[in-house]
Amino acid sequence: MTLLDVRAxxxxxxxxxxxxxxxxxxxxxxxxxxxxxxGAGKTTLFNLISGIYPPSAGxxxxxxxxxxxxxxxxxxxxxxxxxxxxxxxxxxxxVETNVLVAYGHRFYPSLWKSAGPVRQPQFLKExxxxxxxxxxxxxxxxxxxxxPLGFKKRLEIARALALRPRLLLLDEPSAGLRFEESAxxxxxxxxxxxxxxxxxxxxxxxxxxxxxxxxxVVLDHGxxxxxxxxxxxxxxxxxxxxxxxxxx
Amino acid sequence: xxxxxxxxxxxxxxxxAMLAHSLNIITGHAGQISLGHAAFFGIGxxxxxxxxxxxxxxxxxxxxxxxxxxxxVGALLGIPCLRVRxxxxxxxxxxxxxVVEAIFLYIPFFGGAMGIGGIxxxxxxxxxxxxxxxFVLILVVFLLLLLLDRRMGRSWIGLAWAxxxxxxxxAGAMGVDVVRFKVLAFILGSAIAGLAGGFYAHFLTxxxxxxxxxxxxxxxxSMVVFGGIGSRWGPIVGAVILGIxxxxxxxxxxxxILIYGILLLGMMRFQPGGLLGPESILSKLFRRSxxxxxxxGESQ
Numbered sequence: 001m002t003l004l005d006v007r008a009x010x011x012x013x014x015x016x017x018x019x020x021x022x023x024x025x026x027x028x029x030x031x032x033x034x035x036x037x038x039g040a041g042k043t044t045l046f047n048l049i050s051g052i053y054p055p056s057a058g059x060x061x062x063x064x065x066x067x068x069x070x071x072x073x074x075x076x077x078x079x080x081x082x083x084x085x086x087x088x089x090x091x092x093x094x095v096e097t098n099v100l101v102a103y104g105h106r107f108y109p110s111l112w113k114s115a116g117p118v119r120q121p122q123f124l125k126e127x128x129x130x131x132x133x134x135x136x137x138x139x140x141x142x143x144x145x146x147x148p149l150g151f152k153k154r155l156e157i158a159r160a161l162a163l164r165p166r167l168l169l170l171d172e173p174s175a176g177l178r179f180e181e182s183a184x185x186x187x188x189x190x191x192x193x194x195x196x197x198x199x200x201x202x203x204x205x206x207x208x209x210x211x212x213x214x215x216x217v218v219l220d221h222g223x224x225x226x227x228x229x230x231x232x233x234x235x236x237x238x239x240x241x242x243x244x245x246x247x248x
Numbered sequence: 249x250x251x252x253x254x255x256x257x258x259x260x261x262x263x264x265a266m267l268a269h270s271l272n273i274i275t276g277h278a279g280q281i282s283l284g285h286a287a288f289f290g291i292g293x294x295x296x297x298x299x300x301x302x303x304x305x306x307x308x309x310x311x312x313x314x315x316x317x318x319x320x321v322g323a324l325l326g327i328p329c330l331r332v333r334x335x336x337x338x339x340x341x342x343x344x345x346x347v348v349e350a351i352f353l354y355i356p357f358f359g360g361a362m363g364i365g366g367i368x369x370x371x372x373x374x375x376x377x378x379x380x381x382x383f384v385l386i387l388v389v390f391l392l393l394l395l396l397d398r399r400m401g402r403s404w405i406g407l408a409w410a411x412x413x414x415x416x417x418x419a420g421a422m423g424v425d426v427v428r429f430k431v432l433a434f435i436l437g438s439a440i441a442g443l444a445g446g447f448y449a450h451f452l453t454x455x456x457x458x459x460x461x462x463x464x465x466x467x468x469x470s471m472v473v474f475g476g477i478g479s480r481w482g483p484i485v486g487a488v489i490l491g492i493x494x495x496x497x498x499x500x501x502x503x504x505i506l507i508y509g510i511l512l513l514g515m516m517r518f519q520p521g522g523l524l525g526p527e528s529i530l531s532k533l534f535r536r537s538x539x540x541x542x543x544x545g546e547s548q
Binding site for chain 2: 072
């Protein structure tokens with residue numbers, strides 16, 4: 001089933017076209033790879049979907065409902081979780097509290113419910129399960145800032161999962177990680193997918209993309225230049241040109 | 249029997265503690281810097297004073313109204329402040345303070361430079377409250393506010409504030425309505441400052457625009473930073489120490505702002521989290537027994 005439907009989405013910053021008429025769809029339980037050279041507009045695409053800034057033109061819908069003019073908190077409450085390219089855990093809060101912030105999304109809309117106490121046994125139990133899934137159970141009370149990068153990335157995923165998302169946007173999860181760290185993270189991503197959660201994955205590590213994704217969208221200079229299976233993408237001449245330049 | 253002089257100091261300190269506490273909600277809990285907090289102190293004081301001495305309302309109505317009016321103005325002024333962050337927010341709030349002070353000073357309706365007089369201590373049981381009774385009254389109100397603060401700190405509201413203080417953009421992506429929770433902090437902080445203003449007016453019996461200027465805002469901020477921004481008791485300890493300091497030695501009074509400035513610089517250099525901040529020497533002493541070496545270490 002289609003989760004996210006993006007049509008002719010564009011974004012201009014001043015005169016710069018960061019994104020130029022991009023269209024694609026993504027489904028439940030599918031990892032859709034989004035690749036492209038630096039500056040292709042991948043992160044801009046995520047920022048548009050998650051409502052950080054409004055698109056200049058185009059249409060986006062999630063589970064059949066338009067999300068075009070929604071603010072970040074509204075998008076996340078609908079069930080779109082995200083991580084950041086440069087990790088942004090709440091540095092001075094501990095792991096548990098980081099996840100609790102996202103867990104609270106169901107209470108924030110009502111001022112009355114927001115006034116209720118955070119640390120109740122059933123909430124902590126659910127949060128603890130998410131922490132365990134991310135493999136951070138030994139670090140529950142550790143401040144986020146002292147965690148190594150790989151753990152911070154897993155914390156971001158645990159936090160996003162606390163939103164009970166239908167769709168997860170992962171912005172370069174393996175960047176900066178050692179091989180084993182990266183492999184563990186990929187395993188976590190697979191588990192998330194197997195639960196039926198759709199994933200958009202921005203990734204530079206081609207090995208990771210080719211392993212995880214059945215379908216890939218390639219962006220270059222803000223435009224979609226190719227879409228297809230890993231094999232199709234690998235042999236696509238436009239993609240090779242975008243990455244390596246034209247033969248002269 | 250405690251002399252009137254001490255009671256006067258005690259009352260002043262509780263009012264300052266209330267102010268430091270209210271600023272701590274905005275700056276400490278929600279992470280929004282404000283250099284104009286005295287404006288809301290002033291709005292509360294003027295509201296209460298005018299309702300009491302001009303419109304003839306009793307203390308028991310004028311003071312809650314002071315909190316309500318300051319809270320409403322705090323919400324209205326909070327909304328433009330949402331568009332700016334950090335240093336721009338500091339300048340915007342400073343500007344608000346100057347404008348509010350100028351309005352009290354130059355609009356004759358507010359009594360101009362002469363201020364407003366004829367405000368008295370509240371009446372109860374058919375007589376005027378004594379100063380020690382008044383002290384107990386505001387102390388009880390303050391303790392209730394601290395209980396409310398503890399409740400808020402343990403609620404989703406407190407958690408939402410903490411996430412905004414840490415990283416606004418990430419907070420939004422986690423379902424936190426950043427605008428709504430920031431405005432809530434501005435409303436609460438301003439309302440409590442307004443309440444302190446009401447208590448202050450009825451205690452001084454006479455108020456002038458100069459009591460609520462930029463200098464006053466800096467004094468309040470100094471107390472918060474000195475004691476430990478964001479902690480519940482820090483700002484109160486800051487208010488007590490910086491409030492007593494000029495009383496202990498009268499000559500200090502003249503150099504008050506200078507000494508506060510030096511103290512602030514020293515704190516920034518040696519104890520940036522304040523006396524009771526999470527990384528301060530005092531807090532570390534308290535936590536000695538549970539501190540595990542090796543658990544800390546910066547990465548990334």
